[in-house]
Amino acid sequence: MFSILRTTGRVFLHMFHRRVTVQYPEQKPYLAPRYRGRIILSRDPDGGERCVACYLCAVACPVDCIALQATEDETGRRYPEFFRINFSRCIFCGYCEEACPTYAIQLTPDFEMGEFHRENLVYEKEDLLINGPGKYPGYNFWNVAGVKIGGKDKGEAELEAPPVDVQSLMP
Amino acid sequence: MATVYIDNKPYPVNPQENLLHQCLSLGFNLPYFCWHPALGSVGACRQCAVKHFKDEHDTQGKIVMACVTAAVDGTRISIDDPEAASFRAGVIEGLMLNHPHDCPVCDEGGECHLQDMTVMTGLAHRRYRFEKRTFRNQDLGPLVNHEMNRCIQCYRCVRFYRDYAGGKDLNSFSLHDTVFFGRERDGVLESEFAGNLVEVCPTGVFTDKTLKQHYTRKWDQLFAPSVCVHCGTGCNTSVGERYGTVRRTVNRYNHEVNGYFLCDRGRFGYEFVNSERRIREPRLRGEPAAPETAIEHLRRAVAHGGAVGIGSPRASLESNFALRSLVGAGRFFCGIADGEASLIRLMLDILRTKPVRVPTLQEIELSDAVLVLGEDVANTAPRIALSLRQSVRQSSFDIANKLKIPLWLDNGVRDAAQDRRSPLFVLATQATRIDEIATETFRAAPDDLARVGFEIGKSVIGPDSGAGGIGCDLVNEISTALKNAKRPLVISGSSCGSAAVIQAAANIAQAYGAALYYTLPECNTIGAALMGGGSLTSAFDLIRNGYADTLIVLENDLYRRAPRAEVDPLLEKVPHLIVLDSLVNDTSAKAELLLPAATFAESDGTFVSSEGRAQRFFQAFVPGDPIRESWRWLTDESWTRLDDVLAALAREIPELGRARDAAPSAAFRMAGAKIPRAPHRYSGRTAMLANITVSEPKPPDDPDSPLSFSMEGTEDKPPGPLIPFFWSPGWNSIQATNFYQKEVAGPLRGGDPGVRLIEPGQSNGKSYFSEIPEPFSPRQGEWLMIPINHIFGSDELSLSAPAIAELAPGPYVAIGSNGFAHESEVSVTIADETFRLPVRIRPELPAGIAGLSYGIPPVVGIRLPQFGKIEKIS
């Protein structure tokens, strides 16, 4: 008898506590930028596609929900011919972002991805690519890599000496 | 056996070897770069450092390079010693100073020996903060890509290319920290083994340019153990697939056959599988047809009676056998051109009845005197030319042994030997690429080659001479060399088109107790020949005389087997022509019913190589419906699995029965599990097909083999014939092969793949051929046209691979004598056909002899050698 009264009393007291439930979707909670939600592909500061199709995100993904195919433009710059994420499998672990050597793939604080049909959760490159550098402004992989691409010759990357003249006999 | 103490534990080692070799054989993770099991030690990279102790009381020790230290009995070393470990990390740090930040866009990534070794030494951070040295790359042609910034100056490339493969145009240039590896200027790499640089180079400097077109990481490919389909040598390969197309071919180690290396035709020929010219659906009278309709049509045509089947030397044993069973043994023909077929029967007869042994490629490498009679091996069986380049080193090993130089000390052995080479004689109709390492060369018409051959045989058998004194000194020289050799070898083949040459080779082999190797043009020539069946002409006669109203052609282009003038009326006449093939060709274009056949990469089967070795190849992926294996099209419901076909084959043709043992059956399991085709890191499984269906389909079943189409299965190392790819923890590159061998560079654990079907005849008595041909006499106004083979061009399938096609010559006629201008157009009339061809001057061709580019359309299907006319076009 006493325990029933005590429980009723406690429930009654809760009416005066501060409310933690948020009236989503009218009210939106604050999510930190490092929140791991919907994945995007970002662009270099100069607007080029950042992803170099290295397959590291795909291999890091524990549920194997990233598939892509590398290709190259006529200047030797590599990019994904297609890039697909199956969000109906993605567990938003962020391993892909961690693996990415170019900061191309990033998780964002958007989790509103509910769909009635699983097919709609299959995102292609067009759906993933955004127009800016996302969380990491300033970084451009091609400026630190050694391969030559359009607009960047050998020896023109950061901290690179001009190409060696192999014909020279100077000691 | 000696005992070496590694970190205070005793291990049995082979004292003939160096410490690195033995540490790896024992399974230790000891980093290295410049050493290669086939190239030996030079001690250039300083990566394999270990601590060496005088005795058990020595606590100080000294650092030595394991690859240049002999595994002497009682040696005490430490791999884990902190000083040695930090030395190794220091070496890597040094190598990495100038290394570009390229891994993400480097085709070597994920199978990079440099990555593996860096991780192994524990170096994780870059301290160097200054400028990096850079190089410009070269365009090395359509096969190999060059990215020089990634070089670690290990010198493996030039040691392989120049010292091992005899190439001339790749070298090291410049000096101190700017040493550059490449050609003197941009241009196609000349060596036909250049593709091996992709595997020999431990970094991403040399990579596969064809892979780059559709780049996929090693961990993302489905691999299958396969066998090269581009000549008869039977090199073992691994083919990798992703998204339904073949991505590349890599070497699959087989100690007895190809060892560590392939030729470029074999490595880059795979692209025909992805060709636009693939037949992808059944066609009935030119219209697409459902598979059921097609099978129905096939059944009805066969049931009607009177079907004749023409098999193929490029189709598997199983497919040929299925056709033979369908039409009946009496109406099956093996599909080899008539002249060639009789030569092959002759060779088989020799190999089965005479007391001569067919050597493995490994044994060819160990031969200490070689006679090549009438073959241009560098173009007909290229990998054998690479083995011959090693065979001439036998005398250097003798010299080194005398001087007590260990054989693995590569520079020491080469310096001691200088230019001394074991005897190699090349007797051929034209110049060949191995002439440069030959003791003597001799060029003559096929009949004259045969006469010299008979003469060489006779100088052992008896004094009588029939050759009328041709090359008398040469005969003596060859005879002496073969007599003095411990492991003599004779190589001949079918490309001279001369039975006498083949017989002469057999005589020599018997007379000198030499091994005898006949090179054959296609991957299953011997298999098809062993299947039996009459000549192509007799098949044609059946049809011409109206005894057959259906002709079934299995993976064969008849226009490459017989003259157009013969095939055209035949295909007109036959009421029903059914063709199974993978690429469109002139024969398939005329088919009433055309069935899409799976290529080697999409099917399982067995090929019998020139060595008589039956080897199984497995499908890398399941081709899109309705493409299927030819035997599946041809069989009735009684055979559902490959093993059923093999069992029936063993019952029907006992001689081919042992082909069943070429690989374990489909029921084979390792601890209850199948063998995964995919590396365990295989990615994208839940996304690759998500655009088509979001619920992942189950990977296909494989009823034909113990391999699975996923990464699921055993983690153990599979037996030799079932190794899809080489991988070992910490070893992602092809160097992981070390851990699959009994001893590094030795046989694979559990035995090398393949079973030899042909062993020497039991009869002890030697019997010699005695029909010596008349000397060749040039004819007035006519030329004896001989075939000129090309590594790039003469093989039908690889000619549909764009990179190979780019390197293939167009059709031409080669003339030795004057009166014609190089590149001028002439009209060549041969076998009632006339071609307009450009002239290539080859001064070495004997008088009265001209060469025709072999197998390059439109000059195909002509029996060579044969007399023809050459006229200038005014």
Ligand code: SF4
């Ligand atoms: S890891 Fe980054 S650069 Fe590499 S494929 Fe993924 S998104 Fe592209």
Ligand code: SF4
């Ligand atoms: S060679 Fe190896 S370490 Fe160097 S960039 Fe390529 S993958 Fe990376």
Ligand code: SF4
């Ligand atoms: S190119 Fe490759 S094989 Fe040649 S020295 Fe450099 S790293 Fe070694």
Ligand code: SF4
């Ligand atoms: S030698 Fe023949 S079997 Fe070997 S890789 Fe070359 S083409 Fe293929």
Ligand code: FES
């Ligand atoms: S592997 Fe021993 S020094 Fe290079």
